[in-house]
Amino acid sequence: MTYKVKEIFYTLQGEGTHAGRPAVFCRFSSCNLWTGREADRERAICKFCDTDFVGTDGEGGGKFADAQTLAEAVAAKWPVNGGGRPMVVCTGGEPLLQLDPAAIAAFHERGFYVAVETNGTVAPPPDIDWLCVSPKIGSDLIVHEGQELKFVVPQGGVDPTTFEHLDFESFRVQPMDGPDAAANTELAVKFCLDHPLWQLSLQTHKHLGIP
Numbered sequence: 383m384t385y386k387v388k389e390i391f392y393t394l395q396g397e398g399t400h401a402g403r404p405a406v407f408c409r410f411s412s413c414n415l416w417t418g419r420e421a422d423r424e425r426a427i428c429k430f431c432d433t434d435f436v437g438t439d440g441e442g443g444g445k446f447a448d449a450q451t452l453a454e455a456v457a458a459k460w461p462v463n464g465g466g467r468p469m470v471v472c473t474g475g476e477p478l479l480q481l482d483p484a485a486i487a488a489f490h491e492r493g494f495y496v497a498v499e500t501n502g503t504v505a506p507p508p509d510i511d512w513l514c515v516s517p518k519i520g521s522d523l524i525v526h527e528g529q530e531l532k533f534v535v536p537q538g539g540v541d542p543t544t545f546e547h548l549d550f551e552s553f554r555v556q557p558m559d560g561p562d563a564a565a566n567t568e569l570a571v572k573f574c575l576d577h578p579l580w581q582l583s584l585q586t587h588k589h590l591g592i593p
């Protein structure tokens with residue numbers, strides 16, 4: 383199948399458990415919860431997205447005819463003889479609209495640890511190494527297990543503890559970026575202090591000024 387990818391770039395994972403770890407980001411085009419057009423944001427299910435995932439015109443983006451071609455483009459971003467286990471973070475947009483067993487196998491064949499950032503509305507293929515689910519209020523959460531649950535706060539007054547019964551190794555709150563970022567960060571810190579099952583996830587790449 384052909385994969386539509388907005389951009390492929392090498393940086394540090396900024397968020398969550400793997401924050402600080404070098405990774406190739408593969409940002410798939412399109413999402414099922416927003417068209418990506420500003421004109422549609424207010425009527426979207428997910429209204430706070432910080433990402434441009436429309437089209438295939440970003441750095442390293444394009445249409446990749448098959449899984450091998452896609453994995454080659456990702457592997458080409460990893461430093462030669464750099465050491466360490468290479469990691470790819472499949473994100474978007476919503477990566478699970480496109481990520482399939484063939485793509486995961488092609489990443490694995492090249493030694494990659496495969497991480498995925500998903501909104502949890504699409505069933506994941508098997509053999510993902512790190513699945514991070516970030517639920518969106520107003521959408522139908524069907525993925526109830528994975529490695530990391532990362533809830534952006536605040537969202538519609540929903541208490542993050544309502545996700546605690548789900549089967550994840552790590553529970554995190556991430557402050558919503560935007561005009562109220564400072565207040566949202568304060569709220570997230572207080573929430574973690576009051577609920578020590580939960581850890582803070584910051585978007586460290588934004589503070590560092592890296593992609």
Ligand SMILES: C[S@@+](CC[C@H](N)C(=O)[O-])C[C@H]1O[C@@H](n2cnc3c(N)ncnc32)[C@H](O)[C@@H]1O
Nearest residue numbers: 430431432433474475476499500501516558559
């Ligand atoms: C752009 S999304 C792409 C992956 C997938 N569609 C999802 O929502 O998880 C990547 C991560 O950024 C988070 N995110 C998006 N907009 C944000 C914002 N304004 N503030 C904080 N986190 C945000 C999402 O919740 C998700 O964890």
Ligand SMILES: Nc1nc2[nH]cc(C(=O)O)c2c(=O)[nH]1
Nearest residue numbers: 394395396397473499587593
């Ligand atoms: N550095 C960096 N880390 C990230 N972690 C998740 C991201 C995403 O957009 O999915 C992201 C991103 O866009 N940049």
Ligand code: SF4
Nearest residue numbers: 413416428431475501
């Ligand atoms: S689900 Fe993810 S990619 Fe889609 S609009 Fe929301 S944050 Fe953006």
Ligand SMILES: [Mg+2]
Nearest residue numbers: 432433473593
């Ligand atoms: Mg991002």
